[in-house]
Amino acid sequence: MPAGIVSYGVYIPKYRIRAEEIARVWGEREDMAQNLNVFEKSVPDFDEDAVTIAVEATRNAVKRASIDSARIGAIYTGSESHPYAVKPTGTIVGEAIGVDHELTAADFEFACKAGTAAVQACLGLVTANLIDLGLAIGTDTSQGAPGDALEYTAAAGAAAYLIGRENLAAEIEGFYSFTTDTPDFWRREGMPYPEHGGRFTGEPGYFKHVTSATRGLLKKMKTIPEDYDYAVFHQPNGKFPVRVAGQLGFSRDQIEPGLVVPWIGNTYSGSSLIGLAATLDVARPGERIFLASFGSGAGSDAFSIRVCDGIEDIRDRAPKVRDYFENVQYLDYAVYAKHKGKLRL
Amino acid sequence: MSTVPRFWRHIPQRYNLVGTHCSKCDEYYYPPRTICPNCRRNAKMEDHKFKGLGTVVTYTTIYNATDDFKRQTPYNLAIIELLEGPRLTGQVICSPSEIEIGMKVKPVFRILGKEGDRGIIYYGTKFVPVEGSI
The missing domain is CATH 3.40.47.10 (Thiolase/Chalcone synthase)
Structure with a gap:
């Protein structure tokens, strides 16, 4: 039986900083944005982390296909910025979307590909008919050291995919x-x-x-x-x-x-x-x-x-990726540094 | 660490605004009550998950916060009346110049607080203006 994506949801914080603002602070070339082809990046709010954005993305995925959360038998969360070193992100996400507690969960880490590894794990359980639905999440509020090349790109966002066998949006x-x-x-x-x-x-x-x-x-x-x-x-x-x-x-x-x-x-x-x-x-x-x-x-x-x-039935029932490009709020480097905890109080 | 079990008990109401509803008198309660003060022993109480849509009844803006919240100043604390009737206190995430009495708000999942650098992280519900939000 084919398996695949039953639903999907994303979340991107509303704050942005322009690459040219970061370049200004560190005295880098003005064409840094063109060179990287990255003009701005998302910045999390003070009270957002990899858990909160994962919850928002997952709520969008659940809403998009009107899924009963009790059907979810596995939650695998990929991130390199899990807020706890020991204490799973997936358990918090599960509780926040109202899962039945009869499920397995684990957090994955593999730099930027932990989310797709989570998709593979869910696909295995679903294909083997061991669970009805699996939830695979890729979520990060990534960090780049001040002045490092990574600072121009290290951003925040999450995507959640419900993997199953029935009513597929994509196989x-x-x-x-x-x-x-x-x-x-x-x-x-x-x-x-x-x-x-x-x-x-x-x-x-x-x-x-x-x-x-x-x-x-x-x-x-x-x-x-x-x-x-x-x-x-x-x-x-x-x-x-x-x-x-x-x-x-x-x-x-x-x-x-x-x-x-x-x-x-x-x-x-x-x-x-x-x-x-x-x-x-x-x-x-x-x-x-x-x-x-x-x-x-x-x-x-x-x-x-x-x-x-x-896909046609569910696509418009939750925010699309480009909806999150609207109504953004730009930060200067000082406020960005405050948001990212780069300032020690 | 004495606050850990207290937070754990509150997880349903903080994460998903789960309160109670008396189906006998149709009154809604948040935070949840085990007894309906209207119906007392005749009450028929059931869990109710609030939609989280509401209106700002009144608010204040905090400029001088305790150490845990210094990074967030200025921030807005409001009394919000939920669609179903109960009122609760919550943070409304927007500029102090933007918040106003009567503003429609909706829920978002955020960090409510942290027990320093080593303790647990408290998650739960805050609010954002409906207008201009995705």
Whole structure:
């Protein structure tokens, strides 16, 4: 029996800071935004964290398909900014959406691809008929050290996917993963900000893993890029997904609907899943979507997705990704620093 | 750590605004009551999950907060009348110049507080203006 996405929901905080404002503070070149193809990024409110934005995204997913939360048998939450080192994010999300307590839950961490790993775990349980519905979440309020290159992109956002077998909005036709031990980006226990290998995060990290997972899935599915109407690649900045799409034979038109990083930044575990949601917001039944996440450390999960008739019934029942681009509130660097806890009181 | 069990007991009402309703006199209660003061022993009490839609009855803006809330100043505390009738105190997330009596609000899930750097994080419901929100 086919399995896939029964519903989806996203949440992006309303605050933004412009890349040019960060560049101004640190004396960087004014064309930093153009170079990164990231013009602004989302910033969480004082009282928002990876849990609260995961709850908002999940409530949107539940609302979109009018799901009875008691049907959810598993909650897997991917994030690299879980507020607790020990105490699951998923339990708080579950309680906030009113689940029946007969479920399993665990938190995942794999840099920016923990959310797609959660989708795979849910898909396994659903396909094996062990649960009715699984909830997979990618959520992050990511951190970049002041003045570091990451500060231009490290943003906040969450995406939640309900994975099941019935009333599908989109079928997951297959997936393929590629994983190696590549230390391109890391954060040690107790450290507030991550470290990274600079340019090493590019070729040996992002490009090697995304291209390997993509080519692996195309071979497994016996498909070519032209078989897909849309493609979404992980978006650490606005350059990498555009370049990797070109290398792999996907066109700019295929990636355009899901390319959201120029306006919200890199939402880490939420990134590729928010890109997928933005694509589902516009895709028609029968169309196919290619998705490839990337997580430093490093690995990539690629998915082949076919949009089903059910998408038309549910699409307009919850906020779409681009709805969160409206009515945003811009912060200067000083208020941004206060929001992000960069100022010690 | 004595506040942990107290917070845990309040999770349903803080996360999802679960109160009570007396189906005999049709009165709604938040926070939840176990006894209906109208009907007493004849009451028929049941749990009720409030929608969270309401109106600002009155408000104040906090400029000088306790240490735990210093980072959030200035912030608005309001008495909100829920659609079903009960009134509660909650934070309304908007600029002090934006909040006004009669403003329609809706619920959002936020951090209510933290027990310092080592204790638990309290989550629950705050409110945002309906107008201009997604």
